[in-house]
Amino acid sequence: MHLSVVVPCYNENAAIPLLVERLLAVVAPWQDSAEIILVDDGSSDGTWEAIEDAHTLAPIVRGLRLSANRGHQVALTAGLEAARGARIFMLDADLQDPPEILPDMMKIMDQNFDVVYGRREKRDGETLFKRLSAWGFYRFLNAMSDVSIPNDTGDFRLVSRRALDAVLAMPERSRFVRGMFAWAGFRQVAIEYPRAPRIAGETKYPLRAMLRFATDALTGFSTKPLKIATRLSFLSLAVTAFMAAYVFGSLLMFSTAPGWASVVLAISFFSGVQLLTLGILGEYVGRLYMEAKQRPLYFLSQETQPTTQNMDPEGEARVGPAPVRRLA
Incomplete structure (x- = not known):
């Protein structure tokens, strides 16, 4: 097999043909x-039926259906693990x-x-907020990340088999595939290419999903947020020392200032620093908790073209590094 094309699909019924x-x-x-390889990420519309129709018309098309919606990056990983080509081409269904x-x-x-990755020279059909947030996301991520991740890129790329094998050897559960390829070297x-408007349907990355994606990217490739939390702690200690010196000085000079505004301000500042630090620590601890479970990334419920050579005697289909039991 020389070439594999991998496309994650979620509620893309209208776009499949x-x-x-x-x-x-x-x-x-x-x-x-x-x-x-078209990977149905637990769609709720007729995406799987459209994939089956495409497979009937062109056997070159393979379909994988995840048992539940696991997100774009996991669906992409499922397709990459199933790919058999020496070169693998990735793109979105829109x-x-x-x-x-x-x-x-x-x-x-x-x-x-x-690795030959696409860099968007312009983004047609997207809102000003989307363009600005995407521009800021990549620059902020590179400023915070320990790995240089190309600006204005997505998962649209062609990769060699050895580059893909290196990425698939990474065991993390919270996937940021474009960052993983950048880290692999x-x-x-x-x-460069102009990005066209979506041909059908609606975006699968609303603001909430974009924030979750950005958090996964940042915590997966950088420890700088932890360092920032430490520096904020030192800053708060310095401010506390200054305020303590001011208060004791006022007591010695018998010129204590009445009022509560300064007290409320100090409490708000330190509370904010503490909550921010706890939130950053919580993100990293949460990632450790999910990694420690060692759950499979996904299960397959259907496949248009099962590969019997990858079936063990008990009927388990091996997809990627762990056995995956079929649910249907």
Whole structure:
């Protein structure tokens, strides 16, 4: 298998037919040694039925259905673990990232690169808030992160088998795939492209999901928030010492100032620092708690093309590093 295309899908029923049509056209030069893997992330619409129809029309299309909605990054990981190609192409089902630049990516990878990632030179069809928040997110993440993560990029990329194997060897549960590829290293290069508007449906990253994603990215690749919490603690101690000196000085000079505004201000400041520090510590402790459980990332409930060579005698399908029991 030379090429695998991996597409996570969540409630993308309307987009699947056009997605498959464009992907089939793009992979035509490698159709005898290519596969298209569509991962249904527990959709509540007709996404799985659309994937089954696509598989019927084009057996090159494989479908994986997760037993529940696990999020974009886990669905992407499921597809990456199932991919058999020497090169793996990732994109989203909304077609904002054009699959037609795959041939250019393939040519660049022929120059001995392991990762060719797409960098958005402009973002059509997105709100001003979305553009500004995305711009700020990558710059803030790079300022805080211990790993340099390319600005204005997503999971739209072509990777080699050795780069993918390195990422799949990472056991963390809270996945930030683009950061994991950046951490893995190897030779990486960007290709710029204009991002198109979504062809159908609505975004799967509202503000709440974006904040959760940003938190996973930050806590997964940086300990700087913990260092900031420590520095804030020292700052609060310094302010406390200054205020204590002022109070005792006022007592000695018999010029105590009446009122409660300064007291309330001090209590609010120290309470805020303490709560912020506890919140940062809670995020890291929560990640440790989830990692310690060692639960599988996902379970498969259906698959359009089961691979019997990956089945053990007890009927367990092995997907990735851990056995996954089929639920249906």
